[in-house]
Amino acid sequence: MRLLFTTSFLLILLYSCQQNNEVQKTDFISAQNYYVSHLEQAIFYMDSLTKIDNPATLKQIYFQSKRHYKLSEAYAAYLNPEAGTRVNGPPLPIYKEDNGKVMAPVGYQTIAETVFANSLDQEALAYQTSITLGYLDNLLKNVKERELTPERFFFAAHDQLLRILALGITGFDTPTTFKGVEESALSLEGFLEVYEMSVSENVISKNESLNKAIKESIDRAIVYLNNSKDFDQFDRYEFIREYFNPITRNWAQLNATMALWEPVDYKPLNFVAPTFFEENSFNVKYFESPNNREADSATMILGEKLFFDARLSKSGKMACATCHSPDKAFADGLKTPIGNDGMPLLRNTPTLVNSIFNKSFFWDGRSGKLESQITNVFTEKREYNTTVHEISIEILEDVAYKTLFKETGKTPRSNNDIIKSISSYVATLNGFNSKFDKNMRNEENTFTSQEIEGMRLYMGKALCATCHFVPLMNGTVPPFYSETEKEVIGVPATAENEELDADLGFYSFFKEDLHKGMFKTPTVRNAELTAPYMHNGVYTDLNQVMDFYNNGGGGGMGFDLPHQTLPFDSLSLNDSEIESIIAFMKTLTDADVQKSKKSTAKEFLTLSK
Ligand code: HEC
Ligand code: HEC
Numbered sequence: 001m002r003l004l005f006t007t008s009f010l011l012i013l014l015y016s017c018q019q020n021n022e023v024q025k026t027d028f029i030s031a032q033n034y035y036v037s038h039l040e041q042a043i044f045y046m047d048s049l050t051k052i053d054n055p056a057t058l059k060q061i062y063f064q065s066k067r068h069y070k071l072s073e074a075y076a077a078y079l080n081p082e083a084g085t086r087v088n089g090p091p092l093p094i095y096k097e098d099n100g101k102v103m104a105p106v107g108y109q110t111i112a113e114t115v116f117a118n119s120l121d122q123e124a125l126a127y128q129t130s131i132t133l134g135y136l137d138n139l140l141k142n143v144k145e146r147e148l149t150p151e152r153f154f155f156a157a158h159d160q161l162l163r164i165l166a167l168g169i170t171g172f173d174t175p176t177t178f179k180g181v182e183e184s185a186l187s188l189e190g191f192l193e194v195y196e197m198s199v200s201e202n203v204i205s206k207n208e209s210l211n212k213a214i215k216e217s218i219d220r221a222i223v224y225l226n227n228s229k230d231f232d233q234f235d236r237y238e239f240i241r242e243y244f245n246p247i248t249r250n251w252a253q254l255n256a257t258m259a260l261w262e263p264v265d266y267k268p269l270n271f272v273a274p275t276f277f278e279e280n281s282f283n284v285k286y287f288e289s290p291n292n293r294e295a296d297s298a299t300m301i302l303g304e305k306l307f308f309d310a311r312l313s314k315s316g317k318m319a320c321a322t323c324h325s326p327d328k329a330f331a332d333g334l335k336t337p338i339g340n341d342g343m344p345l346l347r348n349t350p351t352l353v354n355s356i357f358n359k360s361f362f363w364d365g366r367s368g369k370l371e372s373q374i375t376n377v378f379t380e381k382r383e384y385n386t387t388v389h390e391i392s393i394e395i396l397e398d399v400a401y402k403t404l405f406k407e408t409g410k411t412p413r414s415n416n417d418i419i420k421s422i423s424s425y426v427a428t429l430n431g432f433n434s435k436f437d438k439n440m441r442n443e444e445n446t447f448t449s450q451e452i453e454g455m456r457l458y459m460g461k462a463l464c465a466t467c468h469f470v471p472l473m474n475g476t477v478p479p480f481y482s483e484t485e486k487e488v489i490g491v492p493a494t495a496e497n498e499e500l501d502a503d504l505g506f507y508s509f510f511k512e513d514l515h516k517g518m519f520k521t522p523t524v525r526n527a528e529l530t531a532p533y534m535h536n537g538v539y540t541d542l543n544q545v546m547d548f549y550n551n552g553g554g555g556g557m558g559f560d561l562p563h564q565t566l567p568f569d570s571l572s573l574n575d576s577e578i579e580s581i582i583a584f585m586k587t588l589t590d591a592d593v594q595k596s597k598k599s600t601a602k603e604f605l606t607l608s609k
Contacts, residue, residue: 151261473524
């Protein structure tokens, strides 16, 4: 099989080189109509929900509506992500920062809670469906009015593939019904149908075997999904490696063959990457601040030197690397770090590996920019204790820096420029070479049965991946990656789990009850190296973290947390399942980032005046 794939891959390459990539005009009208028609049916069934008394019929009608929505979601949500998220997003209230209003939860996931409850709340159902219908009507208008172009088709289809991986088979999409595996099959059926009515014919004329490979890979995945509907037992390891990746590989090949659009680096995903698990599957530039994304390598080297230089702090004793140490995955191994007054700071030091893939920074997620996070280090009394306007004379006059400044073409005027260079360096601290990544790319097949079970649970029954999203494993939400989620999970003050931590997190900004104890979802990549855990460093090992989740977080342990976003119920994981999840988390350790940066650390660390 593998051999076959490689040969056909080469043939395709040769073939596509001979073609002039002129695109025949493909008629996308029927594909657009397909989306319109399914959205209309989703609306029809949604509208019927309030007219039905029989509970069993009600559930069926719900599934009908959701089914048709799934078949139109790719294009609808692509055109209008905000409405798409309202229609099919988490069943949680939304706080509007601009006007301080709280919007009640609506959409399929909320309606499922109502429809599948023991007794039906008619009033809630009427409200939820009427608001959801408003959003669906909006989507319908968009889908009807905006012509389906080849480029839109590719982006939308690609989004839908990622949704299957990150939101479908993980249960994010289906918290009440647990039909994520079945719905993923449905998504793929829609995907195939649209493919066949749009580009397929053109692909046949250019490369018949590719067309066949695309169809076969999708068919095989649908069969596999339909044969393994049990959400808990579904083997994510096998599915991704053997059934899902072939689809994305063919899809990338299709792009290369048809050249229907130019690859771009301003979108979160690199559409040329053959799977979602490559080292370059994400475009770092998209995640960088718009005014600081064109750094050259000289600037990054400058940033690196500055990162290790304690002369930037007023005391001359504190560098970024003091707390973000390369040999501890750029964290520090402490419960909380020590400020320049010798006293512990409030929160635990997070890893910087892959931190660029965040849309909010600080544990409370209050800032949307890496630069503001770093600026805070400069201005904070107990950290660098300086200002952004100053700049250290020592640095300016240092010969080594003078050379580096010259290479970057400009001499910094203030710490603002320094901060930009450090950001550019932090944006290079990325790593996707863990055992997990290599196995997901099919470079090796080395997962133990325990790790396979751990992955099945992490992406399934234990719900971890509904917040720590695959493949980044942080809270930045696929497929648009425009926000990083903050959650209320109820972290306690001490490892004895006796009382809630006093730090209210994001609450301090708007004094909104929903935000009490709300913190950003951090990455679990490299968790093996970043103990202690949580914003307050309360847990010293992953077993304690797992016990916390197994008990339903703070709410499940009896703390007063009405707005906890983590389900309160116990996960009912036994000891061996817990061990498996921990074993899986350890496959997310990426030794390469540490290794490559450790050598430079010694060279640069300048700790005293
Ligand atoms: C005294 C220890 C200390 C020093 C020095 C320090 N940091 Fe941090 N860093 C922290 C802590 C603690 C947090 C979490 C702060 C919070 O959420 O309130 C943090 C958070 C961060 C984050 C956010 C990561 C994420 O995923 O949200 C980045 C980025 C960061 N630091 C970069 C830097 C850089 C760059 C420097 C040097 C200019 C630096 N830090 C210096 C302790 C430190
Ligand atoms: C409802 C969303 C949610 C779910 C579900 C969830 N987490 Fe978390 N996770 C978070 C948030 C938010 C934090 C940070 C909380 C804090 O510090 O107050 C966190 C923190 C962690 C940390 C600590 C990371 C660090 O650097 O300190 C680990 C490890 C972790 N989670 C693993 C898991 C595992 C394993 C599961 C599944 C059993 C899971 N999480 C389920 C939201 C979630």
